[in-house]
Amino acid sequence: MTATRNRESILVISGLHKRYNEGKSNEVHALRGVDLIVKRGDMMAIMGPSGCGKTTLLNMIGHLDRRSEGKIVIDNIDTATLSDGKMTAFRRDKIGFIFQLFNLFPFLSAVENVETPLLLKGMKAGVAREQAKMLLRELGMGDRLYHLPSELSGGQQQRVAIARALITEPAIILGDEPTGDLHSATSAEIMKLFRRINRINQQTLVLVTHSRWIAEHCDYIVHMSDGKISRLEQGPFKAEEEN
Numbered sequence: 001m002t003a004t005r006n007r008e009s010i011l012v013i014s015g016l017h018k019r020y021n022e023g024k025s026n027e028v029h030a031l032r033g034v035d036l037i038v039k040r041g042d043m044m045a046i047m048g049p050s051g052c053g054k055t056t057l058l059n060m061i062g063h064l065d066r067r068s069e070g071k072i073v074i075d076n077i078d079t080a081t082l083s084d085g086k087m088t089a090f091r092r093d094k095i096g097f098i099f100q101l102f103n104l105f106p107f108l109s110a111v112e113n114v115e116t117p118l119l120l121k122g123m124k125a126g127v128a129r130e131q132a133k134m135l136l137r138e139l140g141m142g143d144r145l146y147h148l149p150s151e152l153s154g155g156q157q158q159r160v161a162i163a164r165a166l167i168t169e170p171a172i173i174l175g176d177e178p179t180g181d182l183h184s185a186t187s188a189e190i191m192k193l194f195r196r197i198n199r200i201n202q203q204t205l206v207l208v209t210h211s212r213w214i215a216e217h218c219d220y221i222v223h224m225s226d227g228k229i230s231r232l233e234q235g236p237f238k239a240e241e242e243n
């Protein structure tokens with residue numbers, strides 16, 4: 001870790017609470033006062049036992065669901081000040097999502113999956129196609145551009161999902177078990193890929209994982225328990241040498 005303190009904060013969370021089924025008898029207090037700062041270019045892992053609130057926290061950062069209380073500032077914008085319409089555009093431009101079940105469009109080829117976010121932003125089709133091809137080539141997928149997801153291996157599908165999350169150069173990339181069900185060689189490859197992207201583009205990544213080994217590829221490990229952050233570990237960790 002170098003010069004962490006001098007880099008700007010890309011994400012600042014303070015006093016964040018999430019209650020599901022608020023006010024009802026089945027209310028769940030899933031986040032109980034989370035404070036977290038992530039600097040531009042950080043690669044952060046979130047760990048903790050099942051049900052401790054990791055996915056809930058990612059969903060709050062990604063604004064896929066409403067918070068109950070607290071403040072979230074992304075790229076110097078207090079997201080509570082955004083209207084619903086502005087929020088949709090903000091989420092599209094600032095945040096990249098990589099989920100466990102890749103969520104690729106099954107009837108679109110690899111390159112079509114990757115160019116879609118650019119087309120949604122209004123980019124010309126030819127330009128979008130070229131950018132999508134370039135990024136897929138960079139990720140070692142140059143010979144699989146026109147394959148459908150069902151014609152790709154798990155690791156290849158994951159690379160398409162990663163390319164789709166990266167193509168718009170979002171301020172933050174969020175991954176929930178991004179190497180999920182992949183076997184360890186492919187997971188290692190994906191983590192190396194994340195690290196490369198992180199280093200080259202100063203890209204910020206926040207990844208939820210159950211694997212200590214995966215987490216050790218990151219700069220920080222945030223430990224959660226019972227809806228709160230219980231501990232923050234700062235790297236470099238052992239796996240750093242492999243990157």
Ligand SMILES: Nc1ncnc2c1ncn2[C@@H]1O[C@H](COP(=O)(O)OP(=O)(O)OP(=O)(O)O)[C@@H](O)[C@H]1O
Pocket residue numbers: 020021028030048049050051052053054055056057
């Ligand atoms: N939509 C929902 N409605 C009600 N309760 C929910 C909802 N989503 C999650 N919860 C509850 O909130 C708590 C936190 O869930 P969350 O999914 O964030 O955990 P997690 O840390 O991601 O767990 P895992 O490691 O199993 O994925 C759990 O008690 C869960 O049952």
Ligand SMILES: [Mg+2]
Pocket residue numbers: 054055056176
């Ligand atoms: Mg989860």
